[in-house]
Amino acid sequence: MGFFIQDLHRQIEQLHTEAHKTSKMIIYRGQGLSNDDFEKIKKSEGGLLSFNNFLSTSIDQDVSYSFAESVGYNSQLIGILFQIEIDPLISTVSFAFLDNTSQYSDSEKEILFPMHTVFRIGKIKKIKDRLWQVNPTLTSDNDQQLKQLTNHIRKENQKKNGWYRMTGLMITMNKFNKALKIFNLIREKFSAANNDKQFVIYPAIYHDMAVAYQGIGDYPSAL
Known part of the structure; x- marks a missing residue:
């Protein structure tokens, strides 16, 4: 599983090089x-924000x-x-245009970032009830706070196995049913082993399971 994730990182870097902006x-x-x-995000305005999995974004604001x-x-x-604002001149973070067209084509929609890409939280404003806009910017390579956070993320990520990270990728790709199948396998594995790690992993599993259930419209199961 680790090889799969590493390969996906390499593909993102390759696509970024081929379609560099x-x-x-x-x-x-x-x-x-x-x-x-x-x-937590509201209280961290001006601070750093990291997404735990591969980050799928779009140039289509309406979607x-x-x-x-x-x-x-x-x-x-x-x-x-x-x-999200991106300035490729101050950051070397790779991102990939996923459509099979030129980056200048109007048909292009989705852009994928590697796991744990870090952004700085900008202005936060309310659009309407239960809907907010957050304006992150991609961090500069010279950001000292970024270097500290990167080291922390690297240590935390070592605690997660490849299957757990794979579920995050499935959620990013909107493959919620596949993510739920993997979640159930992880839960059964740790329950059968009676491993002390289950007490650390279970909260993360149930949080992401809720996201997956919400993604398929099963709101009662997400609660």
């Missing part, structure tokens, strides 16, 4: 966050807005529209 661009992501997670708006109808989640 030097001008600033704005991309979007619609997502649901728990009230607690959103409060991302619609998804964020629909999430807000779940009383357990806050709809978030991330409006």
